[in-house]
Amino acid sequence: MEENAKDAAASEWAALGPSWTRAAAKAYAQVVKEAVGRGWTEEDLARMATRELGEPFHRLAVAMAAAPGRRTLDKFAAEERLDRFSAARAVVDLLGLYSALPPITALTVPPPSTPGEGSGGKALARIRALLAKAESTGFPEEAEALSAKAQQLMARHSIDAAALAAANGAGPDAPAARRIGVDRPYEGAKALLLDAVAAANRCESVWSAEFGFSTVVGHRSDLEAVEVLFTSLLVQADRALHRGRTSRSRDFRESFLISYAARVGERLTAATEAEVAEAARAAGPELLPALAARDLAVRDTTRRLFPRTTATRLKGRDADGWRDGRTAADRARLEGP
Incomplete structure (x- = not known):
């Protein structure tokens, strides 16, 4: 997504007023679901946020993975001292990164414990x-x-x-x-x-x-x-x-x-x-x-x-x-x- 398109998306969310977090949380859930379908785990996504975007985005990714909702986004904006547009733009950047990730090998699920493994x-x-x-x-x-x-x-x-x-x-x-x-x-x-x-x-x-x-x-x-x-x-x-x-x-x-x-x-x-x-x-x-x-x-x-x-x-x-x-x-x- 180009920078102008990201600015436009963030502006559209910011124009919603306090309810922008509801729209952002819904978009986040959908994008993460699609990324998981391509083999990524939420831990992987948080690691990529740090690697490609920086530490503040890692904090955002971890917080949203734990509690993907309006309160989390409000808290993130307050803790990072971001105005509404800047907070919305951060979410847009994060979702843009997740959306662009290609399919990778899905991890196998660890087997259940067997007797004696205590x-x-x-x-x-x-x-x-x-x-x-x-x-x-x-x-x-x-x-x-x-x-x-x-x-x-x-x-x-x-x-x-x-x-x-x-x-x-x-x-x-x-x-x-x-x-x-x-x-x-x-x-x-x-x-x-x-x-x-x-x-x-x-x-x-x-x-x-x-x-x-x-x-x-x-x-x-x-x-x-x-x-x-x-x-x-x-x-x-x-x-x-x-x-x-x-x-x-x-x-x-x-x-x-x-x-x-x-x-x-x-x-x-x-x-x-x-x-x-x-x-x-x-x-x-x-x-x-x-x-x-x-x-x-x-x-x-x-x-x-x-x-x-x-x-x-x-x-x-x-x-x-x-x-x-x-x-x-x-x-x-x-x-x-």
Whole structure:
């Protein structure tokens, strides 16, 4: 929609007086319904509002998703100190963005809980606690050792879920999918880090660069842990990147993050393989086929959701950034704190 057309639409709503919010709320509901029909969730829409329009539009999108009505629009206008026309124009801009979004792959619905999954909440709470400590400590070695311990717990939880299914004679449950935001700047390096975390935790990720997110496919017991660890590693990478220096080139920062992601992936995968080997010795020959069945289910679901994908190659251009990124990742002690 062109700017003149947007101004005209906003003026038409503003001319309605206080009742403009009723017309805007009705239009919002219709546009969102159409976007959902094209595969977008309201969480996706709020993320796109931030990415394309800015933080005030994110607040508007989140508020409308929670309570799409007149009071929400009145409150938004008051909090942002907007006159009637400006508030109406903000809604027009948001709906214009939503209307222009193309169809995307619809997410699969997570399967219902199965008996025995009650321990998942406790495991995730422990993982969150470890990562919170990692983010708050001022000692890099401790932070990365805590992250490594969190990865060990994530791997153990996934193994336990597979072993329980095998013991009950059940096949692998259907994998689900989750979109995780990959924000500017250096989206490619961040997507690489998410891919590394996903791969180490029996998941697959597909990056949608034009929309600023990756879709991670995996079993429900793994998806939330992947997002939690990815978010924590981003925080820790940013802190390591800026430690000791105030000015770094773009090539240095990008090379640092690419190297960090690659090395973290190696370390996380090694931690997972060690947990699998130990569990296989204890559980016997039934475990490895159960894990393989889960991996196959994830791979098949990913191919069904994304039948056509292309590989993206990233290359670090700054040798110092690459070295420092690898050094930061190498500080992890995989045996835990």
